[in-house]
Amino acid sequence: MAQTSSSSFFSQEEVTKLKSDFERSGMENIKPLIQKKLIELDNTELNIAVSGESGAGKSTFINALRGLQNADEGAAETGTTETTMEPIGYKHPNLPNVCLWDLPGIGTTKFPAEKYLSKMKFEKYDFFIIISACRFRENDVKLAKKIKKLGKKFYFIRSKIDMDFDSVRRGRRKFNEVEELEKIRKDCISKLDKAGIPSPCVFLISSFDLDLYDFNLLNKTLEDDLPRMKKMVYILSLPNVSVEIVQQKKKELMKRIWMLATLSGAVGAVPIPGVSLACDIGIVIKEIIHFRKCLGLDDVSLQRLANMTGKPVEELKAVVKTPLFGKITPDIIARMYWGYIAVASSSLELALDFIPVVGSIFGAGSSFLMTYKLLRNALDDLTENAQ
Structure with a gap:
């Protein structure tokens, strides 16, 4: 299988191993490698x-x-x-x-x-x-x-x-x-x-x-x-000095989403009521906060922008039209969840992007699909506001 841009954090050998491990032992077996890669990303x-x-x-x-x-x-x-x-x-x-x-x-x-x-x-x-x-x-x-x-x-x-x-x-x-x-x-x-x-x-x-x-x-x-x-x-x-840079940031952040969704899918396989959604919320909240920092939409970044432009920070915040701007709570994520659940059941669009083990992990269930959908839509929303 050819290595896609979305799996560019993995060598071709690692992509082959992911696919092989999943086909042999399922979702739980690929979880350690993805966790290791995310830790490596966060500590580079x-x-x-x-x-x-x-x-x-x-x-x-x-x-x-x-x-x-x-x-x-x-x-x-x-x-x-x-x-x-x-x-x-x-x-x-x-x-x-x-x-x-x-x-x-x-x-x-x-x-x-x-x-x-x-x-x-x-x-x-x-x-x-x-x-x-x-x-x-x-x-x-x-x-x-x-x-x-x-x-x-x-x-x-x-x-x-x-x-x-x-x-x-x-x-x-x-x-x-x-x-x-x-x-x-x-x-x-x-x-x-x-x-x-x-x-x-x-x-x-x-x-x-x-x-x-x-x-x-x-x-x-x-x-x-x-x-x-x-x-x-x-x-x-990079500072957001152009729309091109904002789009580059989005492209890089998208590469993390399928890995986080896969971890969510692995936990989602645990047959304990409430475990999947609770884990999804934790992953989504943490990542949305990370997205905002990278895209310059956190409070500190907006204050710096206000100082630079000579505008009140409240005026800049008024331009931001997203529920993901203030404090991110489980209630906000839950509302996003129910808003997307009708369309998230289809995995066809997911087969086209960002999944190195094409087709294999779609059977992991709604936890993978929903985490992927929530994070992707959140990133789309924040990118639009950053631009």
């Missing part, structure tokens, strides 16, 4: 190192990638002088397993190039961002070469592109923005190539307007380069 860490000279915009980029403004609580300290004397980790406000690390610039008196590698503990980082506000310098090249020797990925970011364009506009010179971007990119690539970095990945970014320039291209490159578990973590950590 992502550590991103950000380096560059003072004034390059490291801290502002770190804040922007976490959906924070420079003045927000927990934001990385910004300034025109080098404020970083050792690696400082900044956890994501909603996903604590994601951490961005502000590294001191290489080649300073305190951190000479020859000692930088050991002092910064390079092995802990999944990939490196090297930022420059103008042109990449000798120390940036030294750092890239050291990272390459370790077999790690690195990406060059040319920051403050918005300021470059503002400067051109103040000079009253007409210019084509696309052509200007390409000119800057080619110049960066050419200089890095001559310095000994062949085919460098260079992205042009404004940390104050992440939806502009190369931010989407950067995300696509990182997604292609990251292992499948870390790819999901990275996508879910």
Whole structure:
């Protein structure tokens, strides 16, 4: 059986084993592997190192990638002088397993190039961002070469592109923005190539307007380069600066739903009145809260958005039209349950999506079907509101 996108957390060997175990011993036998995979998902860490000279915009980029403004609580300290004397980790406000690390610039008196590698503990980082506000310098090249020797990925970011364009506009010179971007990119690539970095990945970014320039291209490159578990973590950590990112988050979250429904189906086979529904409610409530955090619909995220836009948080909350916004109670889930029960009895649509063991687990009964239906509809509803 071909591996589907929905089962991308599983290797082909694991998918084959799931199917074989189910056919041999039923739902209970595949439960441990799915539980193990969910635990692995929830505990996958992502550590991103950000380096560059003072004034390059490291801290502002770190804040922007976490959906924070420079003045927000927990934001990385910004300034025109080098404020970083050792690696400082900044956890994501909603996903604590994601951490961005502000590294001191290489080649300073305190951190000479020859000692930088050991002092910064390079092995802990999944990939490196090297930022420059103008042109990449000798120390940036030294750092890239050291990272390459370790077999790690690195990406060059040319920051403050918005300021470059503002400067051109103040000079009253007409210019084509696309052509200007390409000119800057080619110049960066050419200089890095001559310095000994062949085919460098260079992205042009404004940390104050992440939806502009190369931010989407950067995300696509990182997604292609990251292992499948870390790819999901990275996508879910992104700020909602575009509808495209919200849709990417939905796609990743959908991959969890069939696994949770399968666990529900395994419990649903227990012949004790009330056990199935109680377990379903617990799974659904926990996951809806997770969905809201990832999609920026929790109270803390909305308050940050209110601060950013200058609007009262009550005004933003008024736009959210879903019963899943406030406190999630068993009563709300029960009302959803009875609202969906008429259509959930059909498993035909489920055979088309998100089930790696195609057709096999549909016999698990209403617990699987209902948990799947509840979570899928909740995600649809929350995604629409996030957009």
